[in-house]
Amino acid sequence: MRPLLAAITLVAVPLAARAEEAPLRVVAPWDVASLEPSRAGYVFTRMQVAETLIGVSPQGLPEPALATSWSVAPDGLSWLLVLRRATFHDGAPVTPGIVVANLMRARAQPGPFAAVPFVAAEPDGEDAVILRLSEPFAALPAFLAHYSMQILAPSGLDATGAVRRVVGTGPYRVTELGLPLRVEVARNEAWTGGPAPAIARASYLGTPRAEARALMAESGQADLAFTLDPPSITRLRNSTRARVVALPIPRVETLKLNAGSAFFADARVRRAISLGIDRAGIARAILGNPDLAATQLFPPALAEWHLPGLPPLRRDPAAAARLLAEAGWSAGTDGVLVREGRPFRVTLRTYSDRPELPLVAAAIQDQLRILGIDVRIAIVNSSEIPAGHKDGTLEMALMARNFGLVPDPLGTLLQDFGPEGGDWGAMGWSSPALTATLARLRGTPVAAEERARLRGRVAALVQEALPVVPVAWYEHTVAVSRSLDGVVVDPFEISYNIARMRRAR
Numbered sequence: 001m002r003p004l005l006a007a008i009t010l011v012a013v014p015l016a017a018r019a020e021e022a023p024l025r026v027v028a029p030w031d032v033a034s035l036e037p038s039r040a041g042y043v044f045t046r047m048q049v050a051e052t053l054i055g056v057s058p059q060g061l062p063e064p065a066l067a068t069s070w071s072v073a074p075d076g077l078s079w080l081l082v083l084r085r086a087t088f089h090d091g092a093p094v095t096p097g098i099v100v101a102n103l104m105r106a107r108a109q110p111g112p113f114a115a116v117p118f119v120a121a122e123p124d125g126e127d128a129v130i131l132r133l134s135e136p137f138a139a140l141p142a143f144l145a146h147y148s149m150q151i152l153a154p155s156g157l158d159a160t161g162a163v164r165r166v167v168g169t170g171p172y173r174v175t176e177l178g179l180p181l182r183v184e185v186a187r188n189e190a191w192t193g194g195p196a197p198a199i200a201r202a203s204y205l206g207t208p209r210a211e212a213r214a215l216m217a218e219s220g221q222a223d224l225a226f227t228l229d230p231p232s233i234t235r236l237r238n239s240t241r242a243r244v245v246a247l248p249i250p251r252v253e254t255l256k257l258n259a260g261s262a263f264f265a266d267a268r269v270r271r272a273i274s275l276g277i278d279r280a281g282i283a284r285a286i287l288g289n290p291d292l293a294a295t296q297l298f299p300p301a302l303a304e305w306h307l308p309g310l311p312p313l314r315r316d317p318a319a320a321a322r323l324l325a326e327a328g329w330s331a332g333t334d335g336v337l338v339r340e341g342r343p344f345r346v347t348l349r350t351y352s353d354r355p356e357l358p359l360v361a362a363a364i365q366d367q368l369r370i371l372g373i374d375v376r377i378a379i380v381n382s383s384e385i386p387a388g389h390k391d392g393t394l395e396m397a398l399m400a401r402n403f404g405l406v407p408d409p410l411g412t413l414l415q416d417f418g419p420e421g422g423d424w425g426a427m428g429w430s431s432p433a434l435t436a437t438l439a440r441l442r443g444t445p446v447a448a449e450e451r452a453r454l455r456g457r458v459a460a461l462v463q464e465a466l467p468v469v470p471v472a473w474y475e476h477t478v479a480v481s482r483s484l485d486g487v488v489v490d491p492f493e494i495s496y497n498i499a500r501m502r503r504a505r
Helices: 002-012 014-021 037-046 096-107 140-144 210-219 230-236 267-276 279-285 317-326 357-369 384-391 410-416 432-442 448-465
Strands: 024-028 054-056 062-064 067-072 078-083 118-123 128-133 172-178 182-187 201-206 224-226 242-257 337-339 345-350 374-379 396-402 468-481
Touching (some): 024 210, 096 118, 140 410, 210 230, 210 468, 230 468, 242 357, 345 357, 345 384, 384 396, 396 410, 396 468, 410 432, 432 448
Parallel strands (some): 024 224, 345 396
Antiparallel strands (some): 054 062, 078 128, 224 468
């Protein structure tokens, strides 16, 4: 009888139903390069198609998702997760065995879970799973919240285990795919994880150009437009169709330096680069908010990691010039620094998915020219930064690093600053002291005072050596249609929270 009742309702109140059923349109810079969770799973968690075992509150604390509760054994070597009674979009029940298979599959893929000292997972009765570790790992709940850890139905996998359809448990199910740019979803009528969503249908469109995303929001062709360029933000603040939401998030614009190269192996040169950057000018003129000038790696939004007493990063071209001279660089006939006959000419890679990055790169280029460093800018696909790290060709890169990718920043730090460095972190540099400090943080939980001391030690060690140079803290900007109510922007960028939204009456 349900289809018949729905049809009668449409006839009885066509205008209200039409407004309720209008698809919510999301545009963002990122394409859907793959159905594999470790590669592009963020699209399907943000669109609330797939769930992970553990979620994250706006304050960055773990909260129930597919697991309703979790506990750790006194020795820290096993975790028990109790599962919510749930079904996949194909009607199959979520069982402990399927969850275990997903965990084992995730372990075989690249991603943050590789940093977890995971040994095995096994079902525990009809509604729980046990994860076994080789050593205590206090941050496990945050790692289980990462998008690569989503739980998918076996019906969406082929015989090799590759994902062919994303069959999840979330409040929305996939109805159509147009890879690599488009995903369409519809309300999951069998959803039991919360209130029934008011928005019946939604679509995602990967739109690389920031100007195009802003124009779509301004013209009413998009209800949510993520990651806006500064000029569009200014214009949209006067729009009658959309409003701009901006909030600080744990993402930082950083300058990655190849410390294994002849240019940046000397810490004095890396400090000189930092001293040559006018962060205040960049934050004010390009980002439109002077408070975004990064005085250290961790922004105030990461209150437990931000170290108020750390001497702030600053601009001092004279001090930078002295450090470069101490490192053996002297002015050549054309004004470019030279050492042992080699000019200081380097290439800086960046990407336009984050629309402010090319503008910031141009400012850094001008500021380093004053020091005698000749920087060529290459606007590339973001994938060329980790590729350049792997093949050793990367010299410099300007990027936006998300320290909330795993809701505990420790997850990102373990990837970026381990003994081998990281694709988006240190290159040609490591620190035994930093490695030991991170290992202490990842192990058995410590008292709050000791945890604060260890986190401060991390901030100080990175600031001293500068394998990556902080440039600006980040504000997440979203253009939101004035026809939407209930919009909650996630500072951890895990979910678009479409299920909470409704059309304004």
